[in-house]
Amino acid sequence: MQTGIVAQRGNPRAASLADELRHALGDRDVAVRIDESTAAALDLEGAPIETFDDCDLVVAIGGDGTLLFAARNADGTPIIGVNLGEVGFLNAVSPENAESAVLSAVEGIRANDLSVREAPRLVAQVDGWESNPAANEIVIQGERRGHGGGVDYEVRVDGSIYTGSHADGVLVATPTGSTAYNLSEGGPIVHPDLEIAIVNEMCARDGMPPFAVDLDTEVTVSVTGAGPAIITSDGREPHEIEGPAEITISRSATPMRIAGPQSDFFEALGKLS
Known part of the structure; x- marks a missing residue:
């Protein structure tokens, strides 16, 4: 099984969380790809984001923009978003719950019962x-x-x-x-x-x-x-x-597929004002 991790560029907090998730996934025998920008910040070897479409799961760490960036390259691969941004219509997972949410998604994939929401494109x-x-x-x-x-x-x-x-x-x-x-x-x-x-x-x-x-x-x-x-x-x-x-x-024939918990739409709306 392979998981891709994409972190918001230039955000040290996002890169640090990506590194924590990399270790947690590795401990559970999950191969990990990290996007090249984040990998450079961590002194690791990265993978082109264009290759993430053959991962089993992609984790996007940042705001909604980071998740959309990941989705453009991951195509129909399930994506779980960790919210470090302001609003979070798409990224519903808090940094504190990131490890448990990602590992739960991994187990869902392994058991072939991962629940995803489809958003049209x-x-x-x-x-x-x-x-x-x-x-x-x-x-x-x-x-x-x-x-x-x-x-x-x-x-x-x-x-x-x-x-x-x-x-x-x-x-x-x-x-x-x-x-x-x-x-x-x-x-x-x-x-x-x-x-x-x-x-x-x-x-x-x-x-x-x-x-x-x-x-x-x-x-x-x-x-x-x-x-x-x-x-x-x-x-x-x-x-x-x-x-x-x-x-x-x-x-589009291929929707965006979002894994993990769903954000509260009306709570996110309240952050727009």
Whole structure:
């Protein structure tokens, strides 16, 4: 059995906890991979994060951002999050309970009865290119925001036009991502148990309100004007396209799989204020 450990970069507390978990897992005959940045901080040999997708379990130590970083590379591997951050919608395990939670997950895997929660992800496709799955949101935007920037676009939902205008951009968010970029753009908060995606225009000139659609709906964002536009997945790996172009956004076949105890959604919400 193999467990990968990813710790928040530049956080000595996270690195120290990673080292403690490494020893605890080793004592139970579990092979451990540590991401290269954390391993360097501990004077150990690390493994590329891209190889963590063939682990049996991944442990992410930090905030929700660290867990999302791990999820992008671990793909569908179960992830357990240890919360060193502020809010913790995804990371439900406290540092004090980290060892017991991780070892319990290991035993669950060995007994073939590990309980996981699945959080949907989204992918964008255009001209044969496909984004990495996004746990929070897919964004299509201009090269820059504000006056003189943005994109001309049209949004269709299962083929029917919903809106079209000029805006800084358009985002499509998962329930997980409803409390992230979507919220800062005036979108609604969605309970994680709902099978909903949110279509949200960013500072549109003549836009429509944010629109909740079924997660299995196909959303098409057409960049109607000439010139460049940028597609990002969870704010990373920007992919530049030239308009006019049609981007399709749909549910990823592989969800994010979260192990361990579940955070209290409403308690985490209270930390946003």
